Amino acid sequence: MIPFNQPPLVGTELEHLQAAMASGQLAGNGAYTQRCEAWLEAHLGVKKALLTPSCTAALEMAALLLHIQPGDEVIMPSYTFVSTANAFALRGAKIVFVDIKPNSLNLDENLVEAAITPRTKAIVVVHYAGVSCEMAAIMALAQRYGLSVVEDAAQALGATYQGRPLGSIGHIGCLSFHETKNISAGGEGGALLLNVENFIEPAEIIREKGTNRSQFFRKQVDKYRWQALGSSYLMSELQAAYLYAQLQALDQIQTRRQAIYLQYLAAFQPLADQGLVELPQDMANAHIFYLKLADLAQRTALIEHLKAQGILAVFHYIPLHTSPAGQALGRFHGQDNVTTRESERLVRLPLFYNMADEQVARVIEAVGDFFRV
Structure with missing residues (x-):
């Protein structure tokens, strides 16, 4: 049987996995995490990249960063994976689905404005098959109405819009490194891409269970405390090592x-x-x-x-x-x-x-x- 998909193997994964094991740190935010995040920041031009256990986790972090509350509305296509909607529905948002374009299967930017109400908080675009949504029109709408834009770029690493990497255009981008994607972090994995400076510190807090643990490790505080809502959104070092091998290839x-x-x-x-x-x-x-x-x-x-x-x-x-x-x-x-x-x-x-x-x-x-x- 010819499978629909096989996870990519480039031949250097084991070397990096062994190096991660020898380092003595298997939990996240170690040397391989930092290498992968630096690679993403350099190649995508984002202000900050944070590795996550999945794109689902990155989307959930985005909903927390945007302070989505019950009664808020979030616009997105219906033709997408359930995680796109789940992340915002979990915070109590009403999901407002808008039709797609037949040529790209992406959100029809010409239909978005009519779906905006006083309760609309964000627009979530999905770059289906790595093909870009019409980001110029969507960002202009968002600016006009004071909305945030989240790019679900789960399928889009390596793709661009008018020369700009997808995930780097909206306020927040989310990547997937699931085994069905072009590159993998050993089965599961994702990344949160931040294009707004003010999102960086709260995102680090959300990723570290709602604590300022990242600041503690950077010796910016003498102890870390519970600061806000968060969860365990770190990718393990073994996954990051696998991912690093694939990023290089x-x-x-x-x-x-x-x-x-x-x-x-x-x-x-x-x-x-x-x-x-x-x-x-x-x-x-x-x-x-x-x-x-x-x-x-x-x-x-x-x-x-x-x-x-x-x-x-x-x-x-x-x-x-x-x-x-x-x-x-x-x-x-x-x-x-x-x-x-x-x-x-x-x-x-x-x-x-x-x-x-x-x-x-x-x-x-x-x-x-x-x-x-």
Whole structure:
């Protein structure tokens, strides 16, 4: 079976894991944590990067940093992972879902303003498949209404908007290093990206269980105390060591993923020319390659056809506003003209760093066979 995904392995992970073990510190915020955070700050141009156990944790930290309270409203797309909404719903916010654009599957910036009310506190954008939202328009709206912008850049490391790394444009950015992403921190992991100086100190407090422990370790205070709400949001040193190995190899990982993406694109262009499928319009960081089929029935048939050929292809999100929690904790503003329709016809093909050329060729052949039947 060709899997949909395999965690990337570059060959230097064990060396760094052994170094972390030999250091005598396995808990977070050690030398490897600091190296990874420095790498992110240098390459993304953010004021501060803080490693977290997951992107979910980073989103939860963002909600705490923004002082989200019961009664606040947070605007976001419904076509996203549940963590995007959970982080803010946990603080009592009402989630306001807005429709997406059919070409990028990102939040439709033209529909956001109409969803803003006096209770709106933040806009959360999701850069689906690493393709950027229209950040200039969204940041202008946020400035006009005094709102915060959080970039859910879980899929977007290595992608940019007008030359700026995604995650560095909004007030807060959140990255994922889950094993399904382009690079991994050994299975799980994330990072909080801070683009506002005033967020740095409170974010460190939130990450250290609500204490000023980071200041204590920097010898800025003689003892640390409980300062505010927080939780255990540190990544372990073993995960940071694994992540550091992958950060060092990011360019080679991206180059390989882009090569696979371009093979797919070239192979399936004739199908698109015949109107049989729709292809992605932007490679971005080559995080996802998808096909859009005619409808749900055809997508299901293709997934079953590929499974019979020993290939695992998968659909993606079930729109959050159609779920029980989404209906209880949020509302959809305006019409769902695009979200459900596009979610029902999208299928993702296998794409991972260690994927062999023979596996890519098998996927291409099997998809072609489906449309030749």
